[in-house]
Amino acid sequence: xxxVLVTGSMILDMVITVPRLPEPGENVHGAGxxxxxxxxxxxxxxxxxxxxxxxFLMGCVGRDTFGDLILDAVEQAGVDASLVKRAPxxxxxxALIAIEEGAGMNTIVVDPGANMALxxxxxxxxxxxxxxxxxxxxxxxxxxxxxxxGARRARERGLVTVLDAGPPHDVPIxxxxxxxxxxxxxKELAALxxxxxxxxxxxxxxxxxxxxxxxxRIVVKMGExxxxxxxxxxxxxxxxxxxxxxxxxxxxxxxxxGLAVALAExxxxxxxxRFANAAGxxxxxxxGAIPSMPERRAVQRLLVRGESV
Ligand code: RIB
Numbered sequence: 001x002x003x004v005l006v007t008g009s010m011i012l013d014m015v016i017t018v019p020r021l022p023e024p025g026e027n028v029h030g031a032g033x034x035x036x037x038x039x040x041x042x043x044x045x046x047x048x049x050x051x052x053x054x055x056f057l058m059g060c061v062g063r064d065t066f067g068d069l070i071l072d073a074v075e076q077a078g079v080d081a082s083l084v085k086r087a088p089x090x091x092x093x094x095a096l097i098a099i100e101e102g103a104g105m106n107t108i109v110v111d112p113g114a115n116m117a118l119x120x121x122x123x124x125x126x127x128x129x130x131x132x133x134x135x136x137x138x139x140x141x142x143x144x145x146x147x148x149x150g151a152r153r154a155r156e157r158g159l160v161t162v163l164d165a166g167p168p169h170d171v172p173i174x175x176x177x178x179x180x181x182x183x184x185x186x187k188e189l190a191a192l193x194x195x196x197x198x199x200x201x202x203x204x205x206x207x208x209x210x211x212x213x214x215x216x217r218i219v220v221k222m223g224e225x226x227x228x229x230x231x232x233x234x235x236x237x238x239x240x241x242x243x244x245x246x247x248x249x250x251x252x253x254x255x256x257x258g259l260a261v262a263l264a265e266x267x268x269x270x271x272x273x274r275f276a277n278a279a280g281x282x283x284x285x286x287x288g289a290i291p292s293m294p295e296r297r298a299v300q301r302l303l304v305r306g307e308s309v
Contacts, residue, residue, distance in 0.1 A: 002264035003054035003133035004257070005126070005159065007150045008041020009115045009141035010059040010074075010084070011093040012066040013249070013289055018098050021107050030098065037073035038289030039093060039115070040139040040166060043250045047257030047279065047293040048137070049078040053264060056129050058150075059142070060085040060118040066092035067114070073290050083125055087117035097249060104245040104284055110141070110167070118142045120149045130157035134264035137256065138179075139164040144171065151178035160263055164256035165192060173213045181263070182210075183219040183256050203228055204235055211235075219273055221255050221280065223248065229273045238273045241281040241302050250289035255280030258299065278302040 018030035045057035057079050061067030063086050070092065074081045093113040099106045123146065130136075136154030138147045138161070151161045155178060163176070165184035168191035176182050176192070190197040193206040200222065207218045207230045220228040226240035245251075258279030262272035281302060282294035 002266070003056060004045070004048035004135050004137055004260050004264055005056045005058070005129055005133035005154065006041050006045040006048065006137045007058040007123070007142070007146070008044060008137070008139045009039035009093060009112065010042045010061050010070045011039030011095045011110060011112070011115070012070060013038035013095045013097050015097045015099060015249070015288060017101050017287075019101055021098055021100050021105065028098075034288060035069070036288035036291060037070040038095060038250065039070070040141050040164060040253050042070055042074050043253035043289045043293060044137055044139070044164065044257040044260070045079045046074055046077040046290050047254045048261055050293050050295045051258060051261045051279065051299065052296040053261050054132060055079045056083065056133060057081045058083045058123070058126060060087050060114045060122070062087055062090050062092040062114040064092055066094065077290065077293070083129070085118065085122055087114040090114040090117045099247050099249065099287070104248045106247070106249050108249070112141060115142050118146050120146055122146070123150055123153060126153070130154065130159060133159055135160045135162055135260040137162050137164070137260045139166055140169045140171070141167060144169070144175070148175055148178060155180075162256065162260045162263070164252065165189075166252060170194070176215050179215070181217045181219060181259065182215050183221060183259060185221040185223070185252055189220055200225055200228065200237055204237070208235055217269065219259060219276070221252050223251070227255070227273050227277050229269055231269050236270065238270065238277055241278055243281045243284060245284035247287040247292065248284050250292050251280045251283040253289065254283035254293055257293070275299065275303065
């Protein structure tokens with residue numbers, strides 16, 4: 001086994017499917033309310049477990065029923081969540097999510113709550129876990145000083161450090177340099193690079209510019225357009241898998257977890273990005289974040305069918 005150690009957010013997602021996403025100030029009626037465990041950290045840990053690796057999750061929830069619900073969901077998926085902290089004085093993070101019927105596009109509003117109670121000192125409990133993992137996976141939905149110190153410690157202990165750069169943050173280059181792989185989507189790449197990013201051409205230009213500042217590998221998640229890999233001065237477009245999507249929530253998390261799992265297993269960069277593309281594509285076929293994190297066999301089926309367009 002080549003374990004994945006995730007340090008990140010745990011959030012309860014309140015999801016409503018709507019005929020179309022609301023304009024600012026507009027009231028849109030939807031149907032099919034669901035409360036689903038989510039948060040980028042929890043989603044990625046579950047995806048790593050379902051993709052067949054030992055997955056360890058460090059995060060923080062409140063001492064409330066929402067926290068219980070998320071812990072149950074991640075543990076049922078096979079994640080070792082024994083490291084998760086329960087904050088005495090903060091409520092579990094919550095997200096309000098509208099999903100557009102048919103298109104699967106969403107809008108997400110997050111109150112991170114207890115996620116922001118995670119502190120650098122909490123990382124001390126990770127010490128025995130470094131030897132059990134090959135990749136360390138982070139996002140930007142918990143305090144950034146915890147992410148920076150977590151990445152520094154993981155790299156020092158020999159792990160490959162991977163950053164899912166969501167949600168969008170304008171972080172300095174020195175922060176990004178702690179990661180062996182940085183993986184933003186288009187909006188996150190725009191925030192990191194300060195450029196307008198829309199489509200493959202502009203994403204390629206922004207990623208190359210960012211790589212030129214000293215980031216080793218950048219993998220841009222482009223959704224229906226696949227992904228971009230910028231490494232060692234080379235830039236390639238990795239085509240997507242064609243799939244009928246119902247909900248894109250968590251697809252980026254499945255993608256990044258797929259990338260971390262493949263790298264942990266020793267895959268080459270291009271192979272790892274193709275595996276990540278398949279994991280992201282499989283995730284859009286199911287509603288909700290944690291419920292949509294794919295099993296290894298679903299990803300394998302896509303890879304074997306080779307329906308990359
Ligand atoms: O990446 C998807 C996740 O972002 C959702 O599960 C939601 O909790 C938000 O954090």
